[in-house]
Each structure stands twice: as C-alpha cells, then as structure tokens.
Amino acid sequence: MSTVDIFGWIAGALVLATFYLRTMIPLRGVAIASNIAFVAYGLMANTLPIVVLHLALLPMNLLRLQEMRSLISRVKHASRGTLCLDMLVPYMQLRQVPAGTTLFSKGDHAEDVYLVLEGSVRIVGKNALVKTGQLVGEMGIFAPGQKRTDTAVCESDVCLASITNDRIWELVYRTPEFGAYLLRLIMLRYHEEQEDCPGRVPQ
Numbered sequence: 001m002s003t004v005d006i007f008g009w010i011a012g013a014l015v016l017a018t019f020y021l022r023t024m025i026p027l028r029g030v031a032i033a034s035n036i037a038f039v040a041y042g043l044m045a046n047t048l049p050i051v052v053l054h055l056a057l058l059p060m061n062l063l064r065l066q067e068m069r070s071l072i073s074r075v076k077h078a079s080r081g082t083l084c085l086d087m088l089v090p091y092m093q094l095r096q097v098p099a100g101t102t103l104f105s106k107g108d109h110a111e112d113v114y115l116v117l118e119g120s121v122r123i124v125g126k127n128a129l130v131k132t133g134q135l136v137g138e139m140g141i142f143a144p145g146q147k148r149t150d151t152a153v154c155e156s157d158v159c160l161a162s163i164t165n166d167r168i169w170e171l172v173y174r175t176p177e178f179g180a181y182l183l184r185l186i187m188l189r190y191h192e193e194q195e196d197c198p199g200r201v202p203q
Contacts, residue, residue, distance in 0.1 A: 011037035028065040092161040103152040110140025119158035124151040
C-alpha cells in the first residue's frame with residue numbers, strides 16, 4: 001500500500017469517526033484532523049477538488065470549535081459547579097435581551113428553557129430574581145399543557161443560552177443525571193412557593 005493510499009484510508013476513517021461521535025468538541029477535533037488528512041491526500045494524489053473542499057472546510061471547523069469552547073467556558077463560569085452543563089452546549093443558542101423585555105408571559109406555551117449567563121431575570125408573580133448561572137423557564141416544560149406558570153421580565157440587559165423544549169426532553173431521556181437535576185430544581189421551587197418565600201430562586 002502506497003503512502004497516498006494510507007493517507008486516503010486515514011482520512012476516510014476519520015470521516016467515519018465523525019458519524020460515531022456524539023459530543024461536539026471531539027467531533028470537531030476529528031473533523032479538523034480529517035480535513036488535514038484529506039488535504040495531504042489530495043496534494044499527493046493530485047486531486048485538486050478534494051484539496052479545495054477541505055481547505056474550505058478546515059477554517060469552518062476551527063471556527064465552530066472555538067465557538068463551542070467559548071460557550072462551554074461561559075456556561076461553566078455561569079453555573080459555578082452546581083451542575084456540569086456541558087451536555088447542554090451543543091443544543092444552545094445565545095441570545096442578548098435588553099432590560100425591561102418580557103421573556104415570556106404567564107399562559108404562554110413553553111417552547112424554551114434559558115440559562116442566564118449574564119444579568120438577571122425577575123419572576124413577576126413571585127417577585128423572585130433569577131441570577132447568573134440559574135435556569136429559568138423549566139417549570140413550564142412540566143406544567144399541564146406545557147404553559148408558562150408565571151411572567152419573566154429581564155431586570156437588566158441579559159445574555160441567555162436558550163435550549164428548546166424538544167431538546168430538553170431528548171436530554172432528559174439520554175442523560176438521567178440532567179433529568180434528576182431538573183426534578184430537584186422543580187421540587188425546590190415548588191416548596192419555595194408553598195412556603196411563600198419570595199426573592200430567592202434555588203440553584
């Protein structure tokens with residue numbers, strides 16, 4: 001087997017590995033290695049289309065890898081170790097919301113859960129403040145009819161990482177510890193309501 005063939009097989013194996021991996025950072029790392037291997041293979045085999053394709057894909061994968069690492073760093077900083085939320089990152093979208101914006105209203109259909117990365121969100125009916133590193137909106141996922149149980153307004157300019165209802169259920173199914181965390185969080189908030197202790201939202 002020639003050196004060209006070896007590089008071709010290695011590149012192909014790396015592409016196959018990307019379909020096996022489920023977490024984003026290892027997947028991007030393998031994809032980058034695959035791009036490099038295909039560029040080397042294309043140069044040795046004198047196949048210009050392969051070289052051009054993977055030279056175009058390489059910076060895209062590098063950019064996505066950097067974005068993912070940055071988001072993971074922000075989530076870790078926000079969560080402060082209460083729960084490893086890395087599992088949420090591949091499903092999250094960043095949102096910047098100005099102060100005074102109503103994030104959702106009581107009775108709305110619960111379509112997203114939010115992790116507060118910067119700023120704070122006030123739960124109007126309870127006069128409770130959701131601060132950096134806390135989830136908001138998870139109660140509606142489990143409420144009858146998946147309706148919001150209260151209104152949330154941005155107390156300040158807020159940076160949020162949002163995740164859809166469907167993705168939450170997927171993660172609950174695939175990751176039992178995340179489901180247990182959500183259950184604990186909801187029970188704590190339920191007991192807080194029963195005890196009528198406004199102003200504090202448990203982690």
